[in-house]
Amino acid sequence: MKCRMCGNPGEIKLIRHNIILCRDDFFIFIKRQVRKGIYETKMFSRNDRIMVAVSGGKDSLVCWLLLEELGYTTFGLHIDLGIGEFSKISREKVEKFAKKRRLNYEILNIKDILGFGIEELSKGQRTCSICGLIKRYWLNRYAVEHGFTAIATGHNLNDESAALLGNILHWQIGYISRQYPVLPAIHPKLVKRVKPLYRLEENEIRLYADLHNIEYINFSCPMRKGATSPVYKSALNFIEKNSPGTNHNFLFQFLEKYRYYFKKEGKLNLKECSNCGMPTTEEVCSYCKFLFKEQKHAV
Amino acid sequence: MKCRMCGNPGEIKLIRHNIILCRDDFFIFIKRQVRKGIYETKMFSRNDRIMVAVSGGKDSLVCWLLLEELGYTTFGLHIDLGIGEFSKISREKVEKFAKKRRLNYEILNIKDILGFGIEELSKGQRTCSICGLIKRYWLNRYAVEHGFTAIATGHNLNDESAALLGNILHWQIGYISRQYPVLPAIHPKLVKRVKPLYRLEENEIRLYADLHNIEYINFSCPMRKGATSPVYKSALNFIEKNSPGTNHNFLFQFLEKYRYYFKKEGKLNLKECSNCGMPTTEEVCSYCKFLFKEQKHAV
Numbered sequence: 191m192k193c194r195m196c197g198n199p200g201e202i203k204l205i206r207h208n209i210i211l212c213r214d215d216f217f218i219f220i221k222r223q224v225r226k227g228i229y230e231t232k233m234f235s236r237n238d239r240i241m242v243a244v245s246g247g248k249d250s251l252v253c254w255l256l257l258e259e260l261g262y263t264t265f266g267l268h269i270d271l272g273i274g275e276f277s278k279i280s281r282e283k284v285e286k287f288a289k290k291r292r293l294n295y296e297i298l299n300i301k302d303i304l305g306f307g308i309e310e311l312s313k314g315q316r317t318c319s320i321c322g323l324i325k326r327y328w329l330n331r332y333a334v335e336h337g338f339t340a341i342a343t344g345h346n347l348n349d350e351s352a353a354l355l356g357n358i359l360h361w362q363i364g365y366i367s368r369q370y371p372v373l374p375a376i377h378p379k380l381v382k383r384v385k386p387l388y389r390l391e392e393n394e395i396r397l398y399a400d401l402h403n404i405e406y407i408n409f410s411c412p413m414r415k416g417a418t419s420p421v422y423k424s425a426l427n428f429i430e431k432n433s434p435g436t437n438h439n440f441l442f443q444f445l446e447k448y449r450y451y452f453k454k455e456g457k458l459n460l461k462e463c464s465n466c467g468m469p470t471t472e473e474v475c476s477y478c479k480f481l482f483k484e485q486k487h488a489v
Numbered sequence: 490m491k492c493r494m495c496g497n498p499g500e501i502k503l504i505r506h507n508i509i510l511c512r513d514d515f516f517i518f519i520k521r522q523v524r525k526g527i528y529e530t531k532m533f534s535r536n537d538r539i540m541v542a543v544s545g546g547k548d549s550l551v552c553w554l555l556l557e558e559l560g561y562t563t564f565g566l567h568i569d570l571g572i573g574e575f576s577k578i579s580r581e582k583v584e585k586f587a588k589k590r591r592l593n594y595e596i597l598n599i600k601d602i603l604g605f606g607i608e609e610l611s612k613g614q615r616t617c618s619i620c621g622l623i624k625r626y627w628l629n630r631y632a633v634e635h636g637f638t639a640i641a642t643g644h645n646l647n648d649e650s651a652a653l654l655g656n657i658l659h660w661q662i663g664y665i666s667r668q669y670p671v672l673p674a675i676h677p678k679l680v681k682r683v684k685p686l687y688r689l690e691e692n693e694i695r696l697y698a699d700l701h702n703i704e705y706i707n708f709s710c711p712m713r714k715g716a717t718s719p720v721y722k723s724a725l726n727f728i729e730k731n732s733p734g735t736n737h738n739f740l741f742q743f744l745e746k747y748r749y750y751f752k753k754e755g756k757l758n759l760k761e762c763s764n765c766g767m768p769t770t771e772e773v774c775s776y777c778k779f780l781f782k783e784q785k786h787a788v
Contacts, residue, residue: 358657359728359739361747421731425724429658432720436658443660451662451750 202397206435213401220398223389224256231372233384234262234340241338241381242266243329244287244295246280248399248406249344251287253387255402257342258293264342266295267332269325272307273413280407287404298328304484308413311484318417320480327477331468333381345385348392351437352422354444359422367452370445377460377469391437501696505734512700519697522688523555530671532683533639539563540637540680542628543586543594545579547698547705548643550586552686554701556641557592563641565594566631568624571606572712579706586703597627603783607712610783617716619779626776630767632680644684647691650736651721653743658721666751669744676759676768690736 193200193212200210204219211219227233234240240257244250244266257264268284271277281297288295301307308321333341350369357365371388375381387395399406414420430436462468463475470476492499492511499509503518510518526532533539539556543549543565556563567583570576580596587594600606607620632640649668656664672682686694698705713719729735761767762774769775 359735361739361742363747363750418732421728425728428727429720429724433717440658440660448660448662 204394206391206438208434216397216401220390220394221256221260224386225260227371227389228260228386231370231384233372233386234382236262238262238339239337240264240340240342240384241329241333241336242342243325243344244268244284245344246283246407247344248396248404248408249346249349249387249392251283251344251404251406252395252399252402253342253344254287254293255291255404257386258291264293265338266293267329268295268297269328270297270299270301271321271325272299272301273309273411276407276409276412277307283405283407287406298332300324300328303328304481317413321413323476323480327468327475330379330381330383334379334468338381339375340382340384342384342386344387344395346387346390346392346395347437347441348423348426349419350385350388351426351441352419354441355426356418356422363452364458367449368458369449376458379462379467380460380469388441503693505690505737507733515700516697519689519693520555520559523685524559526670526688527559527685530669530683532671532685533561533681535561537561537638538636539639539641539683540628540632540635541565541641542624542643543567543583544643545582545706546643547695547703547707548645548648548686548691550582550643550703550705551694551698551701552641552643553586553592554590554703556685557590563592564637565592566628567594567596568627569596569598569600570620570624571598571600572608572710575706575708575711576606582704582706586705597631599623599627602627603780616712620712622775622779626767626774629678629680633678633767637680638674639681639683641683641685643686643694645686645689645691645694646736646740647722647725648718649684649687650725650740651718653740654725655717655721662751663757666748667757668748675757678761678766679759679768687740 191200191210192198193215194209195215195218196212198212200212202211202213202216203209204211204216240262242250242254242257242264244254246268254264254266266284266288268281270281284295284297287293304324308317308324311317311320329341332338350371354366354369356362357369371385373383390398410420426437426440458471460469460471463470463473463478465474465478468475468477474482490499490509491497492514493508494514494517495511497511499511501510501512501515502508503510503515539561541549541553541556541563543553545567553563553565565583565587567580569580583594583596586592603623607616607623610616610619628640631637649670653665653668655661656668670684670687674681689697709719725736725739757770759768759770762769762772762777764773764777767774767776773781
């Protein structure tokens with residue numbers, strides 16, 4: 191079992207590529223995949239000011255580390271969602287990671303903004319979608335207000351493949367047509383969103399994190415019960431076990447060729463929210479609608 | 490728990506429709522779904538001579554029974570594949586079913602035609618795809634030679650949904666664009682192929698079979714190990730358990746609307762095989778190529 195690249199003893203098997211690598215060449219492989227993704231999708235340049243959305247999980251921390259290693263200018267933003275112990279540990283992981291490597295970062299506390307944490311959301315709501323809405327809104331608003339030109343998230347190949355499957359099973363043509371590792375800044379107040387790790391599998395990222403002694407939060411949010419995306423991921427993992435490379439081919443062939451089949455209905459027409467001024471397709475943005483609803487409940 | 494239709498005690502729950510029915514109204518529901526499918530896709534008319542491909546499993550036997558109950562002219566063709574005990578029992582189930590109901594049928598024995606059964610196929614070949622090739626070829630050839638105008642198979646909603654998923658995961662655009670419950674007779678020697686049960690779930694068909702005391706073979710072919718379609722079906726079943734109706738919506742929205750997104754590359758150009766005269770896209774059809782290869786091995 192020799193490393194395919196250098197001939198030294200190999201220790202890491204990449205099943206979908208059917209190769210074995212030594213540790214050093216695995217690191218080179220990972221960086222090469224990320225660099226390839228950045229170049230092929232024209233994700234960003236050295237002139238971009240990149241804000242990395244760091245949750246404290248392995249993916250976003252590895253994303254931050256890799257962008258630094260590749261020489262980009264980065265800044266980490268962590269949103270403290272106010273979900274008890276989960277949020278407390280997540281925050282600690284981010285702070286420890288950043289301080290150890292002397293990276294610039296900030297913590298945005300949802301309780302300071304809303305007056306309550308995700309934990310205290312009105313019952314009966316679909317918590318994951320509300321939480322996603324709040325995170326997307328504040329990531330973008332923070333980036334706009336602080337002059338960042340790209341928001342990087344840790345979404346990996348399995349995340350993207352599962353999202354694509356979910357959108358296809360429900361024929362969400364709008365979402366399908368826009369699915370790409372780069373979501374362009376189609377409005378002056380919308381910052382470009384990028385996914386530098388889209389070419390890496392979850393287990394490759396976990397291994398990279400472990401071999402770099404990155405401490406990350408390794409349990410899921412306690413409130414995510416009932417979310418659908420883990421179901422699509424599990425279904426795809428099951429298929430992947432039977433035919434390795436399925437996720438890879440499904441996603442990459444879509445990105446390279448078949449997404450153009452879905453182009454027709456993919457155009458968004460953005461204006462500014464009459465309440466907060468941030469971009470939206472409607473008169474009032476979803477975030478402000480949510481706030482009004484919460485206030486009504488509070489009265 | 491009353492029947493949604495008549496108010497009498499209900500005993501059957503249809504999860505994807507979220508309704509409870511009594512036994513009689515379940516039978517009406519099943520027939521209505523099949524009739525709806527036949528009408529909506531212009532599958533065939535009373536003038537068609539329908540050959541039902543009966544394997545001895547629940548789906549094809551229920552298909553045969555329902556077409557009879559709906560007043561169509563049917564004939565059953567069973568292909569004895571020569572796979573030991575599995576083929577023997579399958580054949581017995583078909584003969585018993587037909588004799589009990591005085592239905593016309595015939596048995597086509599692959600061993601008589603080829604000189605060997607599927608069981609004795611050259612090692613190392615992908616048995617399921619070869620077996621499928623032989624079945625498709627002889628179903629069509631028999632129907633052509635005996636003047637049938639439609640070949641009906643027992644494919645159900647789960648079969649079709651799993652096939653669609655497999656084709657999408659591998660972006661098989663040609664297959665995707667042609668997937669429909671009616672495959673038209675696009676050549677004088679190609680008989681129309683239809684799937685009257687495409688609106689019914691596997692468990693609904695099993696229940697219909699059991700309530701009608703149909704004896705069917707209830708174990709899978711012993712040679713199917715390694716086939717991919719059961720994997721897609723299991724993956725979809727897993728998703729379906731979490732969100733009932735996924736298979737239904739995925740398939741029906743595709744058939745009604747989204748299949749048109751894939752139309753471009755779906756045209757087939759058929760000519761006649763230079764060896765046997767049956768339709769093919771190439772000079773020699775896949776069946777004859779397979780025969781030549783087998784003979785070479787035999788020499």
